[in-house]
Amino acid sequence: MIGIILFASGSWAAVASQVGASQAQAAPAADLTDIQKRIQQARLASVTSGDPAALAAIAADLRAAAPARTGQRAYYLPYWLAYAEYLHANALLRAGHKAEAAAVLREAYDRLAGIPSPDAESHALLSLVAGSRIVAASPEQMGEAIGQARDALERAIEAGPANIRVLYARALADYTTPKEYGGSRAAEKFLRTALDQPPEPPRALRPSWGRDDCAALLVRVLRAGDRESEAATLLSRSLAEYPESAPLRAMAK
Numbered sequence: 001m002i003g004i005i006l007f008a009s010g011s012w013a014a015v016a017s018q019v020g021a022s023q024a025q026a027a028p029a030a031d032l033t034d035i036q037k038r039i040q041q042a043r044l045a046s047v048t049s050g051d052p053a054a055l056a057a058i059a060a061d062l063r064a065a066a067p068a069r070t071g072q073r074a075y076y077l078p079y080w081l082a083y084a085e086y087l088h089a090n091a092l093l094r095a096g097h098k099a100e101a102a103a104v105l106r107e108a109y110d111r112l113a114g115i116p117s118p119d120a121e122s123h124a125l126l127s128l129v130a131g132s133r134i135v136a137a138s139p140e141q142m143g144e145a146i147g148q149a150r151d152a153l154e155r156a157i158e159a160g161p162a163n164i165r166v167l168y169a170r171a172l173a174d175y176t177t178p179k180e181y182g183g184s185r186a187a188e189k190f191l192r193t194a195l196d197q198p199p200e201p202p203r204a205l206r207p208s209w210g211r212d213d214c215a216a217l218l219v220r221v222l223r224a225g226d227r228e229s230e231a232a233t234l235l236s237r238s239l240a241e242y243p244e245s246a247p248l249r250a251m252a253k
Helices: 036-051 055-064 072-094 098-113 120-136 139-159 164-176 188-194 211-224 229-242 247-252
Strands: none
Touching: 036 055, 036 072, 036 188, 036 247, 055 072, 072 098, 072 120, 072 229, 120 139, 120 164, 120 211, 139 164, 164 211, 188 211, 211 247, 229 247
16 A cells, blocks of 8 residues: 555644745756646546556656756756656556566656755655555565655655645555554545645646646545545536546546
């Protein structure tokens, strides 16, 4: 399970504002132009067709792109590549390709762990990648993956407790942690906090994904609690807002 023992109960201190919030937003290079939109389109194609090829293609293109040691490209190229790899690996896991998914997640984890000027965004994604590694890991590797996911989530919470992607990572960790290990208690609270925030404006490179992921996970939480009417209302409303959302389309199947 993705979130086994990812965090202990208790409060987390909020520290300084995210490093990345102050990064300059020059026009992205061609390989990063509309990158978030292109990844989400590939994600939708993967969900509707059951074939992760579109996500694999974007990841391959980004791996072949020229790296950078400084500037916004040094942060955003590995970030968006790791995000594409995370989604690709999860598609592979759904298709039963555990070993291939584990290799992709290992690359994504190492890539994010070395990102310059890590912030709430990179820590949140790192915790999600490590969480998926728990599913793909061998029994011998599971303990390491659990610790990595827990540590990354703790850093994300410290760096940006109100960040939507941090709240999503917290909710997913709680939802997938068994009750006997302290989970399945706070996911709904985190998700509603995220969804109560105003939509984020579109930005050239900084992430704005996650609201539809939060809505889709909240539908799962409500269904798990036998609150089907609430779940159906939320799903209908969310699909009207995000008709091309891969996670919401998956919940509607």
